[in-house]
Amino acid sequence: MNANVESHAIDLAGSSVRELNSALHALKEGSNASLWRIANPRGLHAIAAGVDAPVTVEIDGPVGYYCGGMNKQATIIVRGSAGVGVGENMMSGLIHVEGDASQAAGATAHGGTLVIEGNAAARCGISMKGVDIVVKGSVGHMSAFMAQSGSMVVFGDAGEALGDSIYEARLYVRGSVASLGADCIEKEMRDEHRQELFERFKSAGVNGQIDPSEFKRYGSGRTLYHFHVDNASAY
């Protein structure tokens, strides 16, 4: 390990999440305090939310709601499952959940990478705005609802109404899709998409282990972009 790396251990059985987050928020640019080991998270909420520093935060167990929310720059590793809204509104950096994620994982996230080793529940990537999400299990219903930008790669299956009212995000699913949401359609897989999948596999640590051609691509049919008079009676 780099001799300059300063490592911190925080035990949430004794310290509060507020104390932990205050310490993380106080990090200045160029700080050497780059490794934070968090013990006893016990499903507590908002662990390592709002970090804006290139540090690594390793959390030794399951976390509650909004872990790593608004994350910028940091690498956050959850050695367990995550509650609602992990990586919500993330801007950059990496969040890696070793277990399952509950609902709304990566909701509204603008950037960075969210990797979930297990399953993600309903509404994964809801209103995503540029994040790259990789779920190695399956995603629940209404995933990528109103997704605007970014990519979602699902190694397993997708639940009902995938990509409902989607704008321009790219969705890749290897398994079955229970149903597609309004204006979400299957699209042609071109070289650029296979290339993108290849990049996503790399970021998820499965470089070269999976064949991109096993995936189907889904995206916007672009029929909801403008008002159409035939739909007038629907309002």
Place this chain on the structure above:
Amino acid sequence: MCGIVGLFLKDKALEPKLGEMLSGMLDVMCDRGPDSAGFAVYGSGESGKIKLTLRAPEGFDFAALGKTLGDDVTVSVRGTHAVVSAPAAREAEIRAIVAKTKDVAVVGAGQRMELFKEVGLPSEVAERFELSKMTGTHGIGHTRMATESAVTTNGAHPFSTGADQCLVHNGSLSNHRSVRRDLDRAGVPVQTDNDSEVAAGYLTWRMNQGRTLGEALEDSLDDLDGFYTFVVGTETGFGVIRDPIACKPAVMAETDQYVAFGSEYRALAGLPGIENAKVWEPEPAKAYFWDRAAA
């Protein structure tokens, strides 16, 4: 919001600790529902006997009431509640006496179930009734943040609408008025204005018609409209179901020793062996149930 918890033991060795485990789970859920709390525990029971849990105002003389009920009746008082244990054949007679006693209500009945609920901070409610000392095979609990009806003991969960049956609910039902009318016609009594009691009544009605707990839960998907995660107990069974939209949170854990439910993982974090438990989020519109009789 509301917090719900449930615990179903598979390992007999944990039975003396049921109350302690359930009380720990309920404590953590205080901030999801600080206005009232309640729980039901399936403890010991004898065949041919019935346990009636009664509720009365603070200071009520349950012992005196017990004397009027007769020598074959025992009364065990816990704060504002008392569990009356009597020969099952005397149930109707005792209910009639209680109905005539001012301010006393029957909140639960069954061979094994005891049910306690009250307004107040859940951790204090649990302490008042000494939940941590209770023993049993399974139990459910609720911490309430009222939405559909007033903050009263009547509005607190669990609700029991049949012998050894109880339900806790996180969410709100939008068609409880019409289901209430159906139950009325079917002769299933629903006593309060609370929407969750209607859900309990609905399951009782279905089970009265011969449906299993699991089937009754599946039926509820067609007939109950709204947001819900239910955790329910029967004499031998324990079940969980979430509505198809699944807005209300739920986490489950299973080990060789127990099945546990919590609104959030925090509620499960203190359970023995949780590090190695199978932990998952129950799927929308899928009935989960366990039955001791089937085991």
